Structures are given as C-alpha cells and as structure tokens.
Amino acid sequence: MNTAVMNTAVMNTAPDTGGNVMLLVLLLLPVLGALLMYPLRTNVPLAKAVAMATALLEFVLVVVTWVGYSTDAASSGERFQYVFSVPWIPAFGTHLAFGIDGIALVMIALTAFLVPGLMLFAWAEKLPEGRTASGYFALLLATQATLMGVFTATDVFLFYVFFEAMLIPMYFLIGRFGGPNRQYASVKFFLYSLLGGLIMLASLIGLYVTSADQLGAGTFTWSDLQSIAQSTPTSTQIWLFLGFFVAFAIKAPLVPFHTWLPDAGAEAPIVAAVLLVGVLDKVGTFGFLRYCLPLFPQASQVLAPLVLVLAVIGIIYGALLAVGQKDMSRFVAYTSIAHFGFIALGTFAFSSQAFAGATLYMVNHGLSTGMLFVMVGLLVARGGSRLMSDYGGVSKLAPLLAGCLLLAGMSSLALPGTNSFVSEFLVLVGSFPREPVATIIATVGIIFAALYILWFYQQTMQGPVRGNAVIRALEAGGVGGPGAMIDPAVAAERGSGFPDLTKREIGVLAPLIVVIVVLGFFPGPVLDVINPSVQSTITEVGLPDPVPAGGVVGGVR
C-alpha cells in the first residue's frame, strides 16, 4: 500500500511549467488591492470602495474555486487541485508551488467570507490619531493575501515564507490601529510568533537534509517529503516534529504558549482580532493537519499523548480563565484557547471523524468567535470601554444587539442547531474510541463553556440597566466613554445614547448569522469537501480508522 501511495504522491508532483493560475490570482488580487490603497490614500471613500470591491471579487473567485473543486477527484486520491508550480530557487529545490485540498479550501473560503464583512464593520470606525482608513484597509488586504498564500502553498519553504510574512501586516494592524496598550501587545505577538517560526525554520532545514539523504536531491515539495515520511527514522522525525510543533503550538495557541493571545486579541482593533483569532491562529492547527501529521507520522503517534494532555488542559484551563476575565476581548481570547484545545484533541485522536471535526471546528470557530468579537466591538463602539463591569442590562436598551450576542454565544458553546455543534460532536465522537479519558474530560468542558458564555451574557445583557459606560452614554444623550465610536448622529436619531444595531451593523452580522445557523443544520456541503482530504490524511498517517467494535459501516439510514 505504501508504495502505491508513494507512486501517486510522486506522480502528483506538480509539473514545473506552471499550471492552474487560479490560486495565484487569489494570492495576487489582494496584494494588488493593497498596493492600490497607496495612490488612493488622499481619497478615502474611493479607497474604501476599491478595497471592498477587491474583497468581494476575491470572495466571488473563491466561490468559483469551490464550485470547481472536485470531491470525486479528491476521493480518488488526487491530493491537491488547482495545482501551480514553477521553480523558485533551483539551488535549494524550492518552488513557487500552490494547490489546495479540501482542508485548505474551506480555510481560504472562511478567509474570503470574513474579510468583506470586516471591511463593512471597519467602514465607519474611528481610527487612532494620524492613521488613515486606506492604510487600515491596505493592511487588511495584505493580511488576506498572506493567509491565501499560507493555506495554498504546497512547498514547505514557501509555506514558511508566508508563515512569517503573515506577521508583518498583523503587527502593523495591532501596533498602529490597536488599543491603548498596543505597542506591548504587538511586539509580544511578533516576537513570540517569530520565535516559533525560527524554530520551525531549523526543522525545515533538517527536513531538507533528510530528503537529500533519501532522495538524492534535497527538496521542499510537500508531496515528495510526504513520500519519504514513512521511511524516515522515528528519532529523526521526533526532532523535526518538535520544531514544527512548537511553531504551530505558539500559533494555535496551546496552553503554555498562549499568553500572547489575550494581549494581542484585546489590544488589536476588532477586525484584526477577528482575523487573528478566527483565521491566522488556525494556521497552527492547519499546520498540525497538513505538516505535522503527514510528514512525521510516527513522531505524531509517539508524541500524541503529550499534545492531548496540552489540549485537554487547554479546554479546562482556558474555560476557567475565561470565567475570570474582566475585559471582554480578553474573555473572547480565552474562550478561543479552550476551543483550540478541542481542535488539537481532534487532530491528535487519529480518526476520520475527529479529523473532519477538527477541520470543521477551524471554520466554525472562525465564524462564531468572529461574531463574538464583532459583538464585543459593537458594544465597545457604544460604550467606549472594554470592561464587562461597565455594561449591564443592555438587552433592555438594545434587544437586537443582545439577541445577536446570545446567538454568537450559543454558537460558541456549541449548542446543537448552530454550526459549532457539528464540529464539536465530530471531534468528541471521533476522539472517544482512541482517547476515552481525554474525551471525557473534554466533554466535561462543555459545562464550563456554558458557564462562561452565560455568565458573560448575564453580566452585560441581563438585569437592570447599569454600568458606567451605559449610564454615561444615556446621560450624555450622545455617546459613551472616551473610546466610543458610534456616530453621534445615529445616537441622536435613535433618541438614545445606547442605540440598537444600525443597518450597516446588521449588514455585518446577517451573513454570519445565516451561515452559523445553516451550517448547523446542513453541514453536508462543507463536510463533503473536507472528508476526502481527511481520508488522505488518515492514509498518510498510516493508522487505520478505529473501526467500531461492531464493525458496521454506514448505519443511520
């Protein structure tokens, strides 16, 4: 079987003469949009319009890509589609190689889906002194471009380049447009991630040397490296795995490496926080699935208990810390740490349900946490404070806002009927056969999830109207605290200092709500795309699916 896999893998290696340029277009379009922001910097409305047009066009192109993606071909063993490859630095055997499997496809779809909404959110945002909206939107587009690159690269070196390049626009987004403590947060984010990246670089070079030993010529092409994975000695694999693992564990983040996230998530402007926690951090878990498991299968199995312990600690620890937070953005960041624990659990449980669940979890977490961050942003825009205790009884003033916050919260605690349930269920049901103890602890974590969400909701939304920010907003008859960003005209029109959602804000939220609910009941289209790639990953790891004891295939029909 292994030889068969190897043969297809080798044959799948892209021709060096180009190929399908779709992914290249997806990568370069946001770059072009970002560059256009410079000449347009004096004409802010036009700049915003161009940025939005770019993001929408990108979304349309991703939809076209999705439609053109063949699940049949993926099921029959074609690892990547939309393959494009040209030599880059022949001396090192690197290629500009792109291609997507189902896992990468859903991630780029998530990115392309989120960005237009975020731009709409940022449309009327009050930026710090001396910053222009065109710069803001340019950085958003640049982030999107690097994300497209990191998910579509099929050359490990190219992946590394994008992995590090991602930091640059995000660093500027946090450091230039963030909250009061943005300098500290952005530097911490940058250094922490860079450290992980450099350790990965060391492993990357080791991988190159290993491939040179085994294949005669060193290569960075993913499929070639995968083809030698099974024959690499386990001891070598462990060292190489650890290098990649540290980078991804920092990025994801898993528990001892997580402290940069609450700082960065809290200080980043909301749109950056959504991209950071919703998509950029997923590169870590995506990396586990795409690089750690297939390239170092034995090491993954040997070290899985370590990761599972970290994952389970993360689920409980993140949840408990979320309960104890006073700052709303930090709160959302800590809930994400708990969710990343679930993703890591699914990734290292080695079953097709758990893998599919973990992949779907990445998408769903991006949606639900993204919406939660947006809701926090809408509250801060009205009250000008990130402290939970500055808000209270908001549902009486802004019932629509409260309802949306509750929905986001329900999605976050994985209530059945919302998107997250499907993924959490798949992760847990898939992890249980191999890792019962970890799964049981993780399942207990769902109580804590309910606790932190409902506690947050009760503090801010329920009870009598109270809290400094709310009272100030109401008394002034205009807008709340010093950082409030709601347009005073809107507040005046609504006759309240704490107005309910505006049309634009509803426009930001509506697509998220629709997707959250629809994916809760009809996850089929996404699962269909994910499943074949998950099967390939299972094959590459070389562990059989833990077949239920009864051995029944299919079932509920």
Add this chain to the structure above:
Amino acid sequence: MSPTNYLLLSGLLFTVGAIGVLVRRNAIVVFMCIELMLNAVNLSLVTFARMNGQLDGQVMAFFVMVVAAAEVVVGLAIIMSIFRTRRSSSVDDANLLKY
C-alpha cells in the same frame, strides 16, 4: 636570503603598527600605523607568493594597495572633518558613538 627573514620583518612591522594603533591617540598617527600593518601584510603576501612560486599573493598585494589608497582618501577626509568641528585630532575625544 631566506624568506623567513622577510616574514619576520613583516611580523615585526605588523606588531609595531598594532601597538601604535593601541597606544597612540593622535588620529593621524593611528592612521599611519594602520597603513603600516597593511604594508606588513603586503610584505608577507609577496613573500608567500615568492615561496610558493605563484603570482596570487602579489596580485593580492596590489589589491590591498588600491584599497588602502581608497581608504586613506576616505579616512583622511573623516579625520579632517572631525578636526574641523572639534579642534582635536585625538581618537579618544571622538567617543560619542557608544551605548
């Protein structure tokens, strides 16, 4: 005459130059000591070329001369401008570039 003597002379000249650089404060003198060290190296290069019967060392010596000439031009210009602003040619007085 044995090439060793040339090498000894070269080493001697280099040591003199190095000590000069370390102990003298006058920028011009330090500069000349550096030239001394460069020429000491040139001498050893030529000697080695002679010993090995190859021209590489001699070619290298020419290179060093050219570079040294260029360096003198730039270096003297810097020393001149420092002297003009600070009315001193002591290298210890030009110590602003520090922690």
Add this chain to the structure above:
Amino acid sequence: MTAPPEVLPATGAGSLAWLLFAIPAVSALVLFLAGKRANAWGHVLGVASVLASFVLGVVIFVQTLGVAPDQRTTELSLYSWISSGTLDVDFGLRIDPLSLTFVLLITGVGSLIHIYSVGYMAPHAGAEPSSDSSRRRFFAQLNLFVAAMLVLVLGNNFVLLYLGWEGVGLASYLLIGFYQDRPSAATAAKKAFLMNRVGDVGLALAIFVLWLNLGTLQYTEVFARVGELSGGTILAITLLLLLGACGKSGQFPLQSWLPDAMEGPTPVSALIHAATMVTAGVYLIARTNPIYDLTPTGRVVVALIGVVTLLIGAVIGCAYDDIKKVLAYSTVSQIGYMILAVGLGPAGYALGIFHLLTHGFFKAGLFLGAGSVMHAMNDDVNMRNFGGLGRRMPITFVTFGCGYLALIGFPFLSGYFSKDAIIEAAFGQEGWQGWVYGLAATLAAGLTAFYMTRLMIMTFFGEERWRNLKAPDGEDYHPHESPPVMTGPMIVLAIGSVFAGFVLSAVGLNQWLAPSLGELQESPAGVLPHALVPWLVLACSALGVLVAYLVVGRRPTPVQRPEPVSFPVRAARRDLYANAFNETVIERPGIWLTRALVFLDNRGVDGLVNGLAAGLGGGSARLRRLQTGFVRSYALSMLGGSVFVVAALLAVRFA
C-alpha cells in the same frame, strides 16, 4: 422479550411529519426576524402554528390507528445531517406510538397554553410600547420550544434527540430569563442551563459509548444489537443516560434548578416545567427501554433515584409558601414517580408514560390556575397573602380543584388511575425493592395530599387576608376572574384532569404503546397483594388531607411566616440544603479556583514569558556597557579576538 416491530417507511400524512416541527420553527423565525412589525399579530401566528401542528399530529395519529399494531412504527429520513467516515447521522424521524403520544401531548397542551398566554401576556392597559414587543418575543420563544421538543421526541437517532434536548434547554433558558431585568430570573435561567448541561454531558458520553461499541446511533440498529454488549458497558450506558434524564427532569441530585425556574412567566412553568420538557427524561428512559431491559442493576438505580426524588419533592413541597414553588416541587415529586415507574422495567414503562400524560393535564391545569390567581393578585405568589379566593374567582377555583383532586389521586380521577398503578407495580417488586419503592411512593402520596390541601386551603378558603394588605407593587389587591381566553384552556385541562385517566385506561393506552415499549407485563405478586394497594394509598391520602385540614384549615393562617420552626421544616424551607451544598462544594471553590488560575496565568505563565524578555533586556543593558566609544579599546578587543582565533587554530592543528 418480544421481537422489535418492523420499521417501515412513513407514508401518507406520515411523510409530512417534518412539518410538525417545521411549522413552529418557521413561526418562531418569523417572529424573531419581523421585529416590531409583528407586534400586532405575533401572538396570532404563534397560536396558529402550534394549532396547525396539533391538527397534523391528529391526522398522523388517526392514520396510524388505521394500520395493524405491528406496522405502526415508521421512519422518515429527510437528509444526511452529519456524515464523516463510517459515521452517518440522518436527519430522520421515527413516527411510532410513543412519539405520536408525545406529539399530541406537546402540541395539544401546547396549543391550550399558547391560547392562555394570549391573555396572560397581554400588555397592560397604558403600558409602554416595549411591552408589546415582549409578547411577540414570548411567543417566538414558546414556538421555538415546541419545535425543539418535537424534534426531541421525533428524532430517530440519539444525535437528533440531543439536538432537541439542548434546543429545549435553550428555549427553557430564554423563557426562565424572560423578565431579563430581574437579576433573580437571569440567575435562575443560567442555573437551569448549567445543571441541564451537567446532564447533557451524561447523554453525550452515552452517545459516544454507543458509537464506540456499536458503530451506529440510530435507535433501530442500536436496539437490535445492544444485546451483543457486555453487562458492564450496558450498565455504563444506562447510568449515563440516567444522568442526562436527571438533568432535564429535575431528578436528584440535579433537582434544584426546577423550583428556581419558576422565575419564568407562569405559562412557561405550565408548559415547559410541568407538562413537557421536564418529562423528557422519562421519555429518554422509555425510549431506550431495550437497553434498560438488559440491566436490572441499572433499573434499580433508576428506581432509587425516582424514589429519592419523589420523597424530596413531596417533603419540600409541604414547607413553601410560594404557590408556584409548591407546584414546582410537586412536579419534581411526580416526575420522581414516573422515573420510578420506568425504573421498574417492562412492568412500568407504559405506566410511567401514562402518569406523564395525566400529569401533563392536571399539572398544566394547576399551573394555569396558579397563573390566573397571580394575574388576579398583582403577580403575588405568597399564599399567606391569599385566602378566600374561591368566591372571587369561581372558574379558577373549580378548575384548580379538579386538578387538585386529580393530583392527590381522588378515586376515578386521572391521578387515581395513573399513580395507583405505579404504586401497585412498586409493591409488585420482590424483596426489599418492593417495600422500599412501595412504602416511599405511598408515603409521598400522603405528603402530596397534605401539601396540596394546604395550598388549596391557604389560597381559596379561609379569611380574605389580602383585604388588609398591600401588594408588593404598592397597590391594593383587587382579585377578579381572568378573561375567557385564559379560563377556556383551564376548563379544557380540568376536563382532561378529570377524565383523562379513565379514558386512557379504557381505550387501552398500554396496548397502543406496546409497539414502542413492549407489552406491559403484569407486575408479579410482590410484597403486597394488589387488591390491598388502592385502599392503602387512599387511606394514606385521606390522612394527608385530614392532617392538612387540622393543621391549616382549622385555625387562621398567619400572614407572617412563623419562626422559629422545628428542624424538618427549616430543612425543607431551605430545599433540604441542596442549594447550600451546591454553593459550598461547587460554587465557592470554583470561584476561588478561577481567581487563583487568573493570578497564575498573569503572574506565572505570562510572568515566565515576560520574565524571559525582561532577562534578555537586562542582560543586553549590561552588555552594551562594553560599547565605550573608545576606538582603541575596540581595536584591542579585535586584536585579542584575532589572537585567540589564531591560537585556537594552531592548537587544533598542532595539538
């Protein structure tokens, strides 16, 4: 054990079964999305959608009645919901006698309570416009509940059950916290959701164990093959399912959320926290009867939980002065009876469902009556402020009285048929089980008679204590009968309370349920002759009524709660210390743990990271002192370095 009935595809009206929950779901969606525009007609849509579901339910029921009993179990697969690897969960419905019974209960009682709510939730005259929105919101959430509850009972696999299970949890959360600006309501809602989630963990783990061992989650296949599993596994599954049932049905040790849930509007208490949602635990155990059949140990645990709960509920019910809390603890106690019944196995599944149905009628009627009283008494719930209301609100009094008689098991009313059957079956067990179950159930029947009689006397009889009092809102009390839109449903439910037991046993509910629950086995002789049990129960209940009359009825009720009181009363007033236990053992340590962890994370984990950065920074600050600005010292260090390198090279070369 009889062979499970063949499962056929649904036909005719059955193939429209998805509309049962789709109609209320769409209605809820419309009401949520339409916003203020729907304030005027929202309640009409809300009522119409549930009525439509009820009509469809009746049509399907009639169609099912028309076929032979072994063909009454049908399934309808809608689409593949979650599919990955060998896991394939369908969005599929199971239409069989058990689910149809529940459908009729949910939509029937649900319709009545929706109609009642039109009056109960009507905005007060001269109320601010926002309270208009509140009725629409209420109906949206009530419709959401009905839809979720129907999914719960109609699903043909455990995952769909879980969807409905948590869906009703959400609806319950929303409705308990309906008066959002009351902190107590918000806290009660959160508590309900959290304790339900504890139970949900059990249900989820049961699902995982089933999947691991059988590779399927669909009822038909699970039930067909569950016999292959080892006894330990089956026991584990049943106990985990029981944990889920305890959370949802307010059974020991997760009972304390249910009385707090009375913070919600009274129609919610009637529909969700009495008639339907809280009986989901009974449904779960009845539905999974093929698994429970295999494990006598598991059934003993179930029955014991039921026994403990029915006693707890009855004891605490005697001590409260809050009319809704008394009814709530009565519900806890009555569900304890149902759990006890299904814990008796094949001799009890159908009895549990029977009691569930009659209880659905009389308890919903009692709650609606209590709501009517509250409506009349400025939303006051303290029975010490009531008294003599029977003359003021005759319809409420009569309907409430019917529910009361049915609950205490007055002969030939609903409760008499269903509760006595359970107690008979309990005494029908052999050995200690028969005595423990039977005596506890009989004792609780007496206690039930006591606290319900106390409630009746304090509310409807005696002197009109409210005359000299002010309501909590500062107004005088002006008790009056409720409008017809509220009394209508109460009358219907009262008729149900009186006749449901007789009708259901006459038409053969047990045979109707047989395809789902197996034939009801006649309980063995057990420890007490069956003929003796009704007399015993009747005597015990009569004693309860008599004691209540002597204690409460013969002397005036003090408006202030008497203090101090004996220890049992003190304990009962404090919910037998269940909340105190939760607070000391779980809540306080949890808060401390959270604070400690936040400190640890900020100072420990993050401190390590920042400490590393600070250490590097500090080291660099020291090192940069080497940069003196003296060119000659740089030259010296260069020379030293070069000498060192050359020396090292030579040492390697010649060593």
